[in-house]
Amino acid sequence: MKALLLSTSLLGLTAGLLAAQGPRPNDLGASPQPIGEAGIAWYTTWDTAKAEAKRSNRPIFFMAAAATCSGISGVF
Amino acid sequence: MFSQKEFIGASRDFVCVRLESYESEEHQKMVRSFLNGRFENTAFCLLAPDAVTRLSGTGRGPAMGLRSGGRGARGPGGGKGSNDSVIEAMNTIAKKYRTKGKREEAVVQDFHSFRQGLNVASGDQRLFLYVVAPEKERRELRESLRVVLGDQEIVGRFHTDFAETREDAKWRDAVKGAQSKSSLYIIRADKFGQKGSVMASLAMEATSKEIKSALLKANAEFAKTEKRKVYSEHVSEGRREQVYFENGVAYGEDRDGDGEIDHRGGRGGAGRPGGGPRGRGRRGGPPRGPGGPPPGEGTPERPPGRPGGR
Numbered sequence: 001m002k003a004l005l006l007s008t009s010l011l012g013l014t015a016g017l018l019a020a021q022g023p024r025p026n027d028l029g030a031s032p033q034p035i036g037e038a039g040i041a042w043y044t045t046w047d048t049a050k051a052e053a054k055r056s057n058r059p060i061f062f063m064a065a066a067a068t069c070s071g072i073s074g075v076f
Numbered sequence: 077m078f079s080q081k082e083f084i085g086a087s088r089d090f091v092c093v094r095l096e097s098y099e100s101e102e103h104q105k106m107v108r109s110f111l112n113g114r115f116e117n118t119a120f121c122l123l124a125p126d127a128v129t130r131l132s133g134t135g136r137g138p139a140m141g142l143r144s145g146g147r148g149a150r151g152p153g154g155g156k157g158s159n160d161s162v163i164e165a166m167n168t169i170a171k172k173y174r175t176k177g178k179r180e181e182a183v184v185q186d187f188h189s190f191r192q193g194l195n196v197a198s199g200d201q202r203l204f205l206y207v208v209a210p211e212k213e214r215r216e217l218r219e220s221l222r223v224v225l226g227d228q229e230i231v232g233r234f235h236t237d238f239a240e241t242r243e244d245a246k247w248r249d250a251v252k253g254a255q256s257k258s259s260l261y262i263i264r265a266d267k268f269g270q271k272g273s274v275m276a277s278l279a280m281e282a283t284s285k286e287i288k289s290a291l292l293k294a295n296a297e298f299a300k301t302e303k304r305k306v307y308s309e310h311v312s313e314g315r316r317e318q319v320y321f322e323n324g325v326a327y328g329e330d331r332d333g334d335g336e337i338d339h340r341g342g343r344g345g346a347g348r349p350g351g352g353p354r355g356r357g358r359r360g361g362p363p364r365g366p367g368g369p370p371p372g373e374g375t376p377e378r379p380p381g382r383p384g385g386r
Contacts, residue, residue, distance in 0.1 A: 035298065036296065040084055041092060041231050042235075043091060043183075044095070044235070046127075048183050055181070056177050057125045059123060060124070062119075062120065065118045067199035068327070071321055072311050073268045074265070074266075
């Protein structure tokens with residue numbers, strides 16, 4: 001019983017750590033969205049985003065992210 | 077979440093900006109400003125149109141910033157713990173703002189460098205519209221392209237960039253079918269986003285109708301022939317092939333916020349300065365340059381802290 005509780009705690013801890021660190025490369029699958037379909041219309045410089053927010057009075061959805069994983073490119 | 081139709085729909089009421097965390101010191105500073113001084117590879121926040129006032133909490137992603145799940149969840153997401161609550165929170169916030177102007181007049185997207193643009197296009201598996209033209213024509217195209225790129229059939233399907241810096245001039249070395257003349261190039265990035273090929277090119281005098289038609293045609297071809305990446309396999313393949321993308325700052329994270337990139341499995345201390353590759357050798361790519369913004373382009377401001385913010 002103690003072993004079971006310990007295992008459960010460890011699993012919980014691992015899951016918690018993973019959630020805190022974000023997904024690891026092995027957890028990454030494929031986007032379910034068909035290629036060629038419309039996705040998010042991203043701005044990729046802060047200056048253009050600010051200019052568009054000022055023009056349109058739309059709020060800003062800010063993300064910083066990397067299109068690399070451990071230096072390997074072509075990822076999102 | 078980002079590929080969910082409802083989320084994409086909700087995102088249209090926002091100006092969505094995605095900065096490359098490792099592109100430059102400026103971007104790194106911005107990430108730190110949202111994460112209480114820590115540097116992690118993702119950061120999130122909703123901001124008012126003034127680009128200063130924070131409308132949500134901050135975190136590594138929308139679920140954290142909008143507190144959409146977990147114990148003690150607070151904030152616009154209300155602790156419902158699902159993508160739906162993030163979307164609901166976004167819709168609630170968006171309703172508070174009356175938008176101005178037409179969607180078709182939106183400012184055109186841009187990147188700090190061709191290298192980043194091509195890599196992001198590869199990661200997102202979208203085609204890349206690259207404008208090569210003298211300064212005057214570029215300025216005019218930034219205006220005239222608004223109608224095309226804001227078109228409902230086009231928006232969210234492409235990435236766009238303008239050749240501006242000396243580094244950008246080397247784009248031809250990375251792209252098969254590239255020419256030296258001024259043109260609007262529709263480029264397909266390769267799987268690791270360091271090379272590409274021209275699918276179509278348009279004369280500077282092309283009409284909006286012609287540009288739209290060429291983009292849609294290329295996109296249809298791309299959709300038929302491009303296979304979705306499974307990112308875990310992609311990363312494994314990249315490791316085997318020793319693919320490496322040099323960025324503006326070292327890879328890694330500073331989770332204790334001491335200003336230094338943490339050691340793997342430890343805290344504090346330096347990461348790999350310059351972000352060098354592991355192992356010997358690396359797969360070739362386009363000419364590498366500093367990842368930071370080009371001269372005169374300005375740098376991201378550091379948004380001030382939000383009272384009571386995370």
